[in-house]
Amino acid sequence: MAEIIALRQVDKVYKGPPDVHVLFGIDLVFEEGSFNSIVGESGSGKSTLMNIIGTLDTPSAGEVVIAGKYTRTLRRDDLAELRNRTIGFVFQFHYLLPEFSAIDNVLMPHVIGGKRPGREVLEWADELFELMGVAAVKHKPATRMSGGQQQRVAIIRSLINKPGIVLADEPTGNLDSTNTATTYERFRDINQRYGTTFVIVTHDRRIAEQTDRIVEIRDGRIVLDISK
Ligand SMILES: Nc1ncnc2c1ncn2[C@@H]1O[C@H](COP(=O)(O)OP(=O)(O)OP(=O)(O)O)[C@@H](O)[C@H]1O
Ligand SMILES: [Mg+2]
Structure with missing residues (x-):
């Protein structure tokens, strides 16, 4: 199988003062089409790692290769295009643009990609709204949705472009156990x-155990990497 994500000797230092060294020599490869989880205590570096994988942040040292592209050598707009085309994000804290409706939030990455949403995309959006059980809030502004509804709309947004990669940081943190289970079935x-x-x-061990591979981070280092 092809490597779709490869990190080689990645370090991350948040520049201070004081400097905070968060990731140490991360070597991590994900195969195309694989279904993986990252676990670790609060503050261990999971979101930092996700931001670097997603090319939203740059490592202080090392290489990040996404879909065969060495991201360090890409121009800013080429990197943005790679990101828009290849990666769907579900963020830990920042969900939706509050003033926009659910559907406008969902179509935002598509619009940013420079394509007008055609019928196929609109149908796919409808299908996802149904699948995620939030069809009723499609035209509501984010400010008038519950936290769990917002989170599910954010998940729809991450999937709308049918990206090759989905990076999800605690995607079900606001959902009850039924909706959590449903979300993982959809994934x-x-x-x-x-x-x-x-x-x-995810911080939920039971969810992690349903994935094909669990990578555990502790204090910025990979301490466990189990594949089924
Ligand atoms: N922008 C920043 N500047 C300085 N330090 C930061 C910054 N972002 C995160 N950190 C520090 O880096 C470490 C890792 O943070 P990170 O957000 O990656 O942890 P996490 O594993 O995602 O935690 P959680 O499970 O609580 O979300 C923490 O000690 C945090 O305080
Ligand atoms: Mg985090």
Whole structure:
């Protein structure tokens, strides 16, 4: 299988003062079409790692290769294009643009990608709203949705472009156990149907155990890497 994400000797120092050294010599490769989780205590570096994988932040040392592209050598707009085309994000804290409706939030990355949403995209959006059980809030502004509804709309947004990679940081943190289970079933479904690579940060061991690979980070280092 092809490597869709490869990190080689990645270090991250948040510049201070004081400097904070958060990631140490991370070597990590994810295969195309794989379904993975990242676990670790609060503050261990999971979100930092996700931001670097997603090319939203740059490492202080080392290489990040996404879909065969050495990201360090890419121009800013080429990097943005790679990101928009290849990666769907579900962020830990920042969900939706509050003044915009659910559907406008969902279509935002598509619009940023420079394509007018055609009928196929609108139908896919409808399908996802149904699948995620939030069809009723499609035209509501984010400010008038519950936290769990916002989170599910954010998940729809991450999937709208059918990206090759989905990076999800605690994607079900605001959901009850039923909606959490449903969300993971949908992720699996999309993983199998489209060969989408998933990297999911979770603090929930039971969820992690349903993925094919668990990577554990402790104090900025990989301490465990188990594949089924
Ligand atoms: N912008 C920043 N500047 C300086 N330090 C930061 C910054 N962002 C994160 N840190 C520090 O880096 C370490 C790792 O943070 P990170 O957000 O990656 O942890 P995490 O594993 O995602 O934690 P959580 O499970 O609580 O979300 C923490 O000690 C944090 O305080
Ligand atoms: Mg985090």
